[in-house]
Amino acid sequence: MTTSTSEYKADSSNRNAALSDGVQTTAPGKLRVIKRNGELAGFDADKISVAMRKAYIAVEGEQADSSSRMRELVEKLTLQIVETFLRRMPEGGTLHIEDIQDQVELALMRSGEQKVARAYVLYREEHARLRAAQQQGISKPHPTITVTHLDGQRRPLDLGRIETLVQEACEGLDRVDARKIVEDSIKNLYDGVPVDGVSTALMMTARTLVEKEPDYTYVTARLLQDNLRREALSFLGIAEDATQHDMADLYPKAFKAYVAKGIEFEQLDPRLGEFDLDRLGAALNPDADNQFTYLGLQTLYDRYFLHHEDVRYELPQVMFMRVAMGLALNEKDREARAIEFYQVLSSFDYMASTPTLFNSGTLRSQLSSCYLTTVPDDLDAIYRAIHDNAMLSKWAGGLGNDWTPIRAMGSRIKGTNGKSQGVVPFLKVVNDTAVAVNQGGKRKGAVCAYLETWHLDIEEFLELRKNTGDDRRRTHDMNTANWVPDLFMQRVFEDKEWTLFSPNDVPDLHDLFGLAFKNAYEAYEEKTRNGELKLFKRVKAADLWRKMLSMLFETGHPWITFKDPCNLRSPQQHVGVVHSSNLCTEITLNTSADEIAVCNLGSINLVQHITADGKLDVEKLKRSVKVAVRMLDNVIDINYYAVPQARNSNLKHRPVGLGIMGFQDALYKQGIAYASDAGIEFADRSMELVSYFAIEASSDLAAERGRYETYEGSLWSQGILPLDSIEKLRQERGAQYLEVDTSSTQDWEQLRARVKQQGMRNSNVMAIAPTATISNICGVSQSIEPTYQNLYVKSNLSGEFTVVNPYMVKDLKEAGLWDEVMVNDLKYYDGSLQPIERVPEAIRQRYATAFEVEPKWLVDAASRRQKWIDQAQSLNLYIKGVSGKKLDVTYRMAWYRGLKTTYYLRALGATSVEKSTVDRGTLNAVSSGAPAAAPVQARGVEDFLEGRSGPRAPSAGDIDDLGCEACQ
Template structure:
């Protein structure tokens, strides 16, 4: 690029920096041809007195707004973002000098962080020179634009002036150091952890990324609590919720024990106001403590559906009604028994009771729950219960589904499947899940359950030929389990009950992300038998080696305190609990039972000891999935092009795998506007081959049984649960009821959000559309369209922050479980 090129742009004010030198490093490696357009569009946002940071933003946004036209702009935007980070943190303007300065300034970064109160003195246990030499600046090139932006906005440490003090490789090394200082060889282990994270092969949960290496190691993402039926514990619960939220934890709170409205209070002969007002207090606490910018505290209530006030509980998320009996911030979930599901199938009666009169129901499950529940029902019919309600089970289930359609709540979860299949249920009944429905742990007054999570990026474990690199995946699983186990010893939960649980149970949750991407790259439709079998094979392998790694750690470090009496101590692995569930349920669990690995020899090792009470949980990974540049959790792609809002900003999601396929066919340029105009759905675009349409469906086009089958195959091997989003095109309530009944029959433990396909889409605003052809309109409408087409040219407007107004918006953006990411 020449100075002459720059002068040809519509720049009317003197730039405070040499723009050519500023952008030149980003325009290498085949990106040179994009320089002229980049400068031309960025210059539209310049003004007198513009500073360096704003120039960087204009350049980045100019690149980002063109990603939908050419995916090379994503690489360009990412490189421009990296250069801006290097200038801010390292004071350098190019990649080569940045690589040098990263190593040169690493010790200064650590020293400054320790003296500034951001980093722990324990970071001094390392050989900083050795770690600096191990840094891999070249791995910064692995980030997409969304990935680098999300990482820096959410996880980078900042000084008092809010200026970043970390580059991406410092973040990964800080996390690695913060999780290895208890090792006999901390330098060696930290480097091994670092290499995995730096290569985006696995990424810890958000709380770990924020707080690892810090003075206070608040590293847990997930907490589970139970609220007891007395005012002292209710007050303590509010206090604990505030403390856990401040520590960036997401909370699941069981509230079934709270007595019903109108229930007698013996101490003063008055009557209870019921659970709803107390849930509103918790909701207000969550809203008060939420902190934007990095992570927000959040909470989900869990209630069993035999509670007398369950109808009022279902109304908590409705827009209409008394605001003091609504929860505007907290989420809600229902905890269903097998007894209820059988009564739904049989169209039987369902009874609702005051927990004050039926205190033992909450801790019973399986056949014991069914027997005791029927005894209470018989007592109710005999007039021996103070109060009860009676309704058809199918009608109550229909009300849940209607509420789920309208308000995305309550989430549907299954108590008996969770408890009967739990391998750690020797320490008590599991009364609910967490904020994202993937963690299942028991709690009581002395224990707030804690789970520490991480997700493996499956897409980074594909070989050049497209197959999975099983040796690499085994290494990631084994090392990931060790990293999570270290986290337990280093972790400092903010309340004593959480510390107690963490130290005695050592619960961890290793998950996966990128499943949909490996389906695509293997050429499988998400809802195909090939995809189901691959999901089964991958999760069996992950489960096997996670269990193996924990058994090895038990030999090296000792078993967890509550191992005796657990399912593990009997030699059970998650697969074995399917038989236990069938026996308790009295009917088949409809999931494929095939397996490929030598589980018998592993059972013998498990029986000797396990280091961790739990090992596996698949989180939604909405934010770390963005960092990794892959599909989230086990979900399909929402669409082939869409916009996503996060706390870190608004980003365009474009499926690069699809673009590459269409480029191979030579039709990308022809169909890209059609893809945008059809909201990322390929079905109506004739030029795209049928096999690609099947492989690259949007989420609403995936068959409902595909969502259930993929989750069922994975759940077969997972000892905790799976955050299973559902995207449905149908609005038929009976059909949706059938889908959720099928999910229960196939052994799913939990589901997460239900997203319904919108009936209407917003009108496109960034495309030239001939509506007389598209809509069949004639007359004045057609004439106006023909004479005044909407323009998307660069000259029309300056590159303000991209709005992607023509892109569909993932509904999950309004409902993200921010604390599990």
């Protein structure tokens, strides 16, 4: 039987050869081709023609496809190849695809088409490489670059996966360029690059663009996720590689595997395995991974994720669920509460403190942030206190020690009839203990020693952080703070003398405050005059105050904190005395030899509660505060206590400290400048709402779970709320020494009645912590801080990170001012817009940085918040062009405005202010003539200072003399 070529071509079911007219074959339908996957297919000569045409086009260009010569040659060679196979197998048979391609090569070579033949060889090689890559799951292999994987094997760089990763990382970010990231990254790769090196190249490319477009920080973080996923998922046996879109399916699987591994490694509490892990895994939100900045995610990876043998096997949403589960262990419906807690954490509406993030759900669930102790005047007790410091620090607690009871240098030691060396040598031991016990290897040990201003060792205490003098009497690594009575400040204002005592001679002063302290102190002063007390020293109060400020400027310590407002406004003054604050000056709780005060911290992310139209979402804020207070209350019962005195205190009084962060971001989102009346008003109203809802939540918990043990007799039980306690401070201090705004907007009478009826679950509810690290995690401004700089490089334990103010960039873009020149100007002016005259005044005012906000605005905003807080706030003071007069007025103003504590002084000397000839040196001057965003108004304290008798205290108007030497 014979079949013509035309007949054969017309038969679509038997396309097993392509022959010219007149060429005949037998059994054409019996030719078959073995494909590379082993499947059989019919012989199709057209595919040979197509392959050769592509080779010609590769050599001669697209125009070759229309060349009659090329078409004739391709048809001729195709027929030759077909004839070759028909001669070999006239009765039909099976060919391998490689045999066919070999014949194509031979035909091209024999015809003298060497260039085309070479193109065809390359075509075959490329497709062979593509097939090999596809078998390895590589969709689009790079032609020259291979990647060394974790198993040591080299595989082609998967361009398809890189493009997918970068596209995913750029989703929802309109102002970023995915193509540029891919192209620039590939330029930095080399053959054999490790798999992590690919991710690093992508991240490094993206992070270099952050200074020009802030959204690239999110791109960088999302690219970092690729490393995190690879490390954790491969360790858990879930997958070697995964994209973010894959995580919707993989997160639940990874979560279950993670819990099993964590329990196996004896890192997680076995009770976590008793939860409904399927239900919790289904609640994980992979999209929440996309809200991290690069700094935030890298911080989590370096310091927070659980690891085993240096492998991080915890992913972000898994970590938040682990924390939530740990806090829900004692709840009736554990799964529902865990999901509720997870949602506020993963959304960044609220963030738990670092110890809680470190340890919740682990075998050692030390979740509390702060421990306050009083050290008794006994050698055994002193070293027990130092031992307690070590144990508390080991499990990530910050420490505040009250050292006032320790007798002063030169006082008699009854047991040996010798003389005491005072408190300083013991503080040297405390300093070295903090260095040695570095919070479980996770961060530096941290302790702050407090001493009252009447202690005879106070002058040497002021010099502990100096870099000169006897190093055996210096503490270079610990913090120090003055615990200042109101009477001392009054003596400073009145330019009177101040007497220093040894506490073993005046033992009751330690526990007295207000008028009771004043009366006892003056009685002891009388004893020094009649000879009953021999060991004392009399100094001018103003001289000691000057030395305090001088050391504060020179060394950053001791911080200045105020004893009387901390005690007179304390809800718990019926059962003890506040003898100090904590490491960060926001906690004000009672301490004694039997009680170590403990506080559990967390912060509402204020900017998350500002709507798109710039309004405070009151209902959302109420929900967040309610959940946060419940979480904090749960800490108390779940917490691991390293020493029994801490358990005793915490279970008895149940204090918590709910604070805020992202305050500056919230102002930006509303278009409000920090240094403005509107900014002060927002500080007042926002804190009022947090206070109202927090007190309400604690009272509702009391109705559900019971009141705290020492509730009866507290200010709460008397219907005295934080706002009301200001009047008690006014009565004891004297109205002439206090100016505090007491306006309100909420129905506080209704809340007073509610508290009196239901009680309170917690003795203390609010405290504003610095939030230094957790605000980085959430990508917002720290605590109540103004923006440090609008463009700078931040260095911490995780590396260096470019930080740019995204709100400023947005406003400058809208004004048509964001370009390379603006970026360079910001770098030159240390992130300040003030010297850049083409920027409109309104924008410069809104984006004034910390040293460009006059300190009076910081104090006024803090005063408005303080009236609502039952504890205190970590308030850093920024002073530019610092002078002794400016320090004097700023800290007097802090006391006069009713603040309980201050924290770090951030001083910028006048000699380091300027980089240009533009006269901006007085931007931070307190004088009304300073060209700052808003003029200074007297607001009472300056007029008061002007009117004192005797040597005139400096007024705000005096503090524009940048020629004064600092702290004279």
